[in-house]
Amino acid sequence: xxxxxxxxEYALIALRHIQNNSSxxxxxxxxxxTTYGIPHQLLAKILQQxxxxxxxxxxxxxxxxxxxxxNLNEIxxxxxxxxxxxxxxxxxxxxxxxxNQLKACNILxxxxxxxxxxxxxxxxxxxxxITQ
Amino acid sequence: xxxxxxxxEYALIALRHIQNNSSxxxxxxxxxxTTYGIPHQLLAKILQQxxxxxxxxxxxxxxxxxxxxxNLNEIxxxxxxxxxxxxxxxxxxxxxxxxNQLKACNILxxxxxxxxxxxxxxxxxxxxxITQ
DNA sequence: TCTATATACGATAATTTTAGTCGTATATAA
DNA sequence: TTATATACGACTAAAATTATCGTATATAGA
Ligand code: FES
Ligand code: FES
Numbered sequence: 001x002x003x004x005x006x007x008x009e010y011a012l013i014a015l016r017h018i019q020n021n022s023s024x025x026x027x028x029x030x031x032x033x034t035t036y037g038i039p040h041q042l043l044a045k046i047l048q049q050x051x052x053x054x055x056x057x058x059x060x061x062x063x064x065x066x067x068x069x070x071n072l073n074e075i076x077x078x079x080x081x082x083x084x085x086x087x088x089x090x091x092x093x094x095x096x097x098x099x100n101q102l103k104a105c106n107i108l109x110x111x112x113x114x115x116x117x118x119x120x121x122x123x124x125x126x127x128x129x130i131t132q
Numbered sequence: 133x134x135x136x137x138x139x140x141e142y143a144l145i146a147l148r149h150i151q152n153n154s155s156x157x158x159x160x161x162x163x164x165x166t167t168y169g170i171p172h173q174l175l176a177k178i179l180q181q182x183x184x185x186x187x188x189x190x191x192x193x194x195x196x197x198x199x200x201x202x203n204l205n206e207i208x209x210x211x212x213x214x215x216x217x218x219x220x221x222x223x224x225x226x227x228x229x230x231x232n233q234l235k236a237c238n239i240l241x242x243x244x245x246x247x248x249x250x251x252x253x254x255x256x257x258x259x260x261x262i263t264q
Numbered sequence: 265t266c267t268a269t270a271t272a273c274g275a276t277a278a279t280t281t282t283a284g285t286c287g288t289a290t291a292t293a294a
Numbered sequence: 295t296t297a298t299a300t301a302c303g304a305c306t307a308a309a310a311t312t313a314t315c316g317t318a319t320a321t322a323g324a
Contacts, residue, residue, distance in 0.1 A: 001140065001217045001311095002250070005133050006283065009223060012239050020238075028299070036236045042284055048301055061292030062298045077246070085133045091141060104168045106152075107144050110262040114209070118134070121253055130242040133282095138312065160270070174313055180272060193321030194269045 008084050010038050011046050016131040018056060019068050026065030046084075053083045072131055078122035088122070090115040140216050142170050143178050148263040150188060151200050158197030178216075185215045204263055210254035220254070222247040 013036050018027045029047055033040040047066055050056050057069040081088050087095040093102050094115055102108065145168050150159045161179055165172040179198055182188050189201040213220050225231035225240065226247055234240065 001137050001213065002134055002220060002222070003224070004222050005281095008133065009239070009243075012243070013237065016238050030299080036238070037233055039284055041286080044300075045284095045302075051300085058300055059292095060290080060298095060300050063293065064291085064299045066300090081133065088134060090134070090136050092135070101169055105145065106148050106168070107141070107262055111141075111144070114257060114262070117253055117257075118250070121249055125246060125249075130239055130246070137310095162270080171313055173315080176271070177273075177313095183271085190271055191321095192269095192271050192319080193323095195322065196270045196320085198271090 004081075005085060007042075007046055008081060010036075010043055011050060011080075011084055012130055013038070014043065014047060014066075015050070015055065015068075015072070015127070018066055019072070019131045021067075026059050026063075026067045028065035031065070049084065055080075055083070072127040075127045076123045077125040077127060077130070078119055080127050081122060088119060090118060136213075137217060139174075139178055140213060142168075142175055143182060143212075143216055144262055145170070146175065146179060146198075147182070147187065147200070147204070147259070150198055151204070151263045153199075158191050158195075158199045160197035163197070181216065187212075187215070204259040207259045208255045209257040209259060209262070210251055212259050213254060220251060222250060 014027075014032050017032050017035065021027045029040060029044045032038065032047075033043045047056065047058075051058050051066070055068070055070045055072075055075075056066045058064065058066055078088060089095055091111060093105070093108070094112065146159075146164050149164050149167065153159045161172060161176045164170065164179075165175045179188065179190075183190050183198070187200070187202045187204075187207075188198045190196065190198055210220060219227040221227055223231075223243060225234050225237070226244065231237075
């Protein structure tokens with residue numbers, strides 16, 4: 001409960017690795033996967049997704065790989081989580097209105113408050129704080 | 133990702149219901165289950181667990197049920213979550229030392245910091261804030 | 265004392281989510 | 295032309311969550 005997924009952890013590890021790479025060169029999926037013991041194909045998909053989200057950009061072909069293409073200081077952890085995993089909330093009913101218990105639920109209001117606190121926490125933390 | 137489980141939500145709903153019950157009487161599993169549409173047997177197990185944890189106490193037999201037996205003001209949401217779901221952390225490596233990536237992981241330190249922030253958030257919120 | 269009702273609890277099954285793999289296509293440096 | 299790297303949809307496997315079953319025990323009330 002309340003865990004980040006491996007997908008997000010792999011994404012963060014890769015992002016930090018790419019950022020700390022010697023300038024001028026790109027970091028390949030293979031290099032990152034072997035360094036941290038991440039399944040290659042899975043990491044590839046995650047990097048492709050981050051590419052589509054504009055966080056990194058790809059260089060194809062031999063000696064190819066990825067480089068950072070966004071200002072990680074301007075992206076919050078909340079936004080990053082939502083780019084990678086979709087809507088962020090303690091419970092489905094925060095976003096998904098067809099939650100079957102919503103009518104009878106007696107804790108909706110207080111839970112929404114706690115939920116907002118958690119979103120605020122991740123909103124005021126930048127990606128850079130993890131990758132720097 | 134970062135969701136509370138139904139088990140915890142059911143537990144909170146039940147706790148609030150029991151607390152708001154007319155004084156002198158207890159609330160039965162059946163009453164709570166039908167009121168909120170929670171599977172009866174599942175709720176029963178959760179209430180039994182809360183009983184073992186000292187949060188509520190049971191009265192057996194006809195007209196039986198549960199009543200609050202702890203001061204919910206003195207119990208944090210973090211402690212409650214850990215009573216119900218076990219160790220609370222953004223990632224397994226916070227508690228489980230045989231995390232296979234721990235050696236190579238390049239984001240352990242910053243992730244631990246974020247994790248502590250989340251634990252702090254739930255530590256400074258009391259159960260009473262949800263059930264009152 | 266008998267019966268209906270309620271909690272106690274381990275075992276198991278179903279479902280959903282997460283994690284990982286496969287196959288194929290495209291781009292490009294050497 | 296070949297080796298290497300990204301792109302991506304479909305699929306499979308594993309793990310976690312959610313729910314059910316079966317049986318035992320306690321007790322209020324007829
Ligand atoms: S149904 Fe969303 S908090 Fe209960
Ligand atoms: S292995 Fe725990 S944060 Fe990476």
